[in-house]
Amino acid sequence: MTVDVVIVGGGPVGLYLAAALLQQGISVRVLERRKFPNQHSRAIGIHPPALSALDAVQVAPSLVREGVQIRTGMAMSGGKTVGVMPFDGVSDAFPFVLALPQSRTEQLLEERVRCLDSEALVRCVEATGVTDDGGRVTVAVNAQPGAPAEQRTITASLVVAADGARSRIRDALAVPVRRRTYPDHYLMGDFADSRLHGDMAVLFLERDGIVESFPLPDGKRRWVVRLAAPAGEAGAGELARMVEHRTGILPDAATNTMVSAFSVRSTLACRAVVGRTVLVGDAAHEISPIGGQGMNLGWLDAQALVPLLRDALAGRPLDHEFRQFEGERRRAATLARRQSEINMLLGRPLPAPLLRLRNAGIGAAAATPAVNRWVARRFTMQ
Incomplete structure (x- = not known):
C-alpha cells in the first residue's frame, strides 16, 4: 500500500490530522492498534483555539451541540x-471551555474521517x-498471521506519529x-450532578489540597481530588468521602460511572522532526492533565503541520519551515x-x-479586571 501520509495513532489528534489532510485532497492511512474506540475518558476540556481548529474540519458544531x-x-x-473568572472575553467565536468526554470527541472525529474516506482508518x-x-x-506493521509480505508494510511520502x-x-x-x-497524585470520578454550581467549573482551594469540579453532559459532574500519595x-465511595471532607459536598457514590487515578509527569521529546517523520501530540510532549492542555496542544500541533505536509508533498524544499515548526511547537x-x-x-x-x-x-487578582482577563486567556490557551 502506498499513500501520501501515514498517521500512526487513531486518537483525537491523529483523527483530526487525517480529516484536515483529506479535506486538502491528500491520501491518508491512519493506523490504530485498538480494535474498538476507547470508552474511558480522562480528557474532557476543549479550549477555544482547538475549537477553531476543529471547526475547520466541520466537527466543532457537533461538539458544541453535545458538550457543556x-x-x-x-x-x-x-x-x-475566593474569586470568579468569566471566559466571555477569551474568544469571539468560542467564549467558553467546552466539556465533552474524549470518547465522544473521538467518535465524532472518526465519523468525519470516514465521511471523507471510508478506508482511511x-x-x-x-x-x-x-x-x-x-x-x-x-x-512496518504487525499484520495478521499468514498475511502476505505486501501487507506487512505501508509506504508513504511522509509519516506522522500521533501514537501517544x-x-x-x-x-x-x-x-x-x-x-x-511531580509529587502530585489525583483521583477522579464522574457522578450525578446536583446542579449546585450550574455549568460553572469550581476549584475548591482547601487546606488538604485542591478539589476540582467540572460539569459534563447527561447530568454528570467530574470531581478531581489532589492526593499526597498514589490512590x-x-x-x-472513598472519592466521594474525600470530596465531602474537603468541600462539604457529598457526591452520590451510587451514581458513579468512572473512577481513575493518575500521577503526574511530563515528557518533552528532544526532536519532533526526524527525516520525513514528524512527532505530534503526546508523542512529542506529554503534559500533565491538570489544566486540560495535552489533547488541545496536540490538535494545535496538527493544525500547524497541515500546510507544511501539503507543501512538502508538492515538492517544495521545507527544511527551514520544519525546523521552525519544531521550535515553535516545543516553545508551546x-x-x-x-x-x-x-x-x-x-x-x-x-x-x-x-x-x-x-x-x-x-482574590485580589480575580478582582482586578485586567489581571482576570489575562489569566482567563492563559487558562484557555490563548
Whole structure:
C-alpha cells in the first residue's frame, strides 16, 4: 500500500490530522492498534483555539451541540467564594471551555474521517518501526498471521506519529526525551450532578489540597481530588468521602460511572522532526492533565503541520519551515508545561496561614479586571 501520509495513532489528534489532510485532497492511512474506540475518558476540556481548529474540519458544531459550555470558573475555600473568572472575553467565536468526554470527541472525529474516506482508518494494525530512504518512508506493521509480505508494510511520502506518550515510532527513531515527575497524585470520578454550581467549573482551594469540579453532559459532574500519595485501590465511595471532607459536598457514590487515578509527569521529546517523520501530540510532549492542555496542544500541533505536509508533498524544499515548526511547537509545549506546574502548585496543601495568604492573592487578582482577563486567556490557551 502506498499513500501520501501515514498517521500512526487513531486518537483525537491523529483523527483530526487525517480529516484536515483529506479535506486538502491528500491520501491518508491512519493506523490504530485498538480494535474498538476507547470508552474511558480522562480528557474532557476543549479550549477555544482547538475549537477553531476543529471547526475547520466541520466537527466543532457537533461538539458544541453535545458538550457543556463552561463560561465561568469559580474558586472557593472554606465554603466562601475566593474569586470568579468569566471566559466571555477569551474568544469571539468560542467564549467558553467546552466539556465533552474524549470518547465522544473521538467518535465524532472518526465519523468525519470516514465521511471523507471510508478506508482511511485501519484498526487492529500496530506500527512497529519506520525506514526512511530519503525519498519515501516505509512503515512496518504487525499484520495478521499468514498475511502476505505486501501487507506487512505501508509506504508513504511522509509519516506522522500521533501514537501517544509511549510512542513506538519515537522509540524506533531513537529520539531522546526529557522527563519530569511531580509529587502530585489525583483521583477522579464522574457522578450525578446536583446542579449546585450550574455549568460553572469550581476549584475548591482547601487546606488538604485542591478539589476540582467540572460539569459534563447527561447530568454528570467530574470531581478531581489532589492526593499526597498514589490512590491505590480507592473507589467511588472513598472519592466521594474525600470530596465531602474537603468541600462539604457529598457526591452520590451510587451514581458513579468512572473512577481513575493518575500521577503526574511530563515528557518533552528532544526532536519532533526526524527525516520525513514528524512527532505530534503526546508523542512529542506529554503534559500533565491538570489544566486540560495535552489533547488541545496536540490538535494545535496538527493544525500547524497541515500546510507544511501539503507543501512538502508538492515538492517544495521545507527544511527551514520544519525546523521552525519544531521550535515553535516545543516553545508551546514548554509554556503549557509551565502553566500546568503553576496549576499544580496552587492546588497543593498548605497550613492555614499560608492558605489564607494564597487565597487573598488569588482574590485580589480575580478582582482586578485586567489581571482576570489575562489569566482567563492563559487558562484557555490563548
